[in-house]
Each structure stands twice: as C-alpha cells, then as structure tokens.
Amino acid sequence: MDIIFLGGLQIETIIGIYDWERETKQTVILDIEMAYDIQKAAETDDIQHTLDYKAVSKRIIAFVGASSFFLVERLTVEVADIIINEFKVPWVKVTLNKKGAIRGASDVGIIVERGRK
C-alpha cells in the first residue's frame, strides 16, 4: 500500500492537565501517515482518484484548533478516528508532538496507529 503523509502540521490548541494549560493555548505538531492506493491517481493524473491531503489538513486544523482535551492520548486518538472514519483510509499513523512540555526533553508525545495497511 502507498502512503500519503502530512508532516510538521503545527496547530495551537488548549491541551494539558494543569490549570495554566486550561487557559493558554500551546502548539502541537502532527505528523500523519495515511495508507492509500495511489495507482489510479498516478495513471489518470486526476485529484478525484486520490485522497486530497489539503482536505485532510483543513479538517484536522479545524478540529484540533477548536478542541480542549486534557491528555495528548485523547487528542491523538480523536485525530486518527476522524481520518479513518471520514476519509476512508484503511490505516493511519498519527504522531503528536507536544514539544517543550517536558523540561530537558526536546520532544514528547504519542504515536497512534489505527486500521490495517
């Protein structure tokens, strides 16, 4: 199966368990990989035969920007579920990086895989 990916998608959102995190937006960075058979799009050169990564990015930016979850686990699984259910991809891998959340660590977050390749 082929992969369509979106990398380094930065979105401001309310995320976290501490009082200050409920009031101040923070940046999460999403890397998304989506299994998709791109053969027909390659043959026809027609956007109708593929997954429109612009449509995926718009949906995820709107969802994450309006969300206010406590845990990165919840947010990451919600993003994976939207992609599986609304964009009909058979498999998705979502990496959510809450950069700077841990002093001394450059990166921290969650990696979720849903579906089958």
Ligand SMILES: Nc1nc2c(c(=O)[nH]1)N=C([C@H](O)[C@@H](O)CO)CN2
């Ligand atoms: N497994 C998790 N651990 C922690 C989370 C989380 O979402 N999942 N969140 C926090 C705080 O909100 C953190 O981001 C601020 O330091 C702590 N641990």
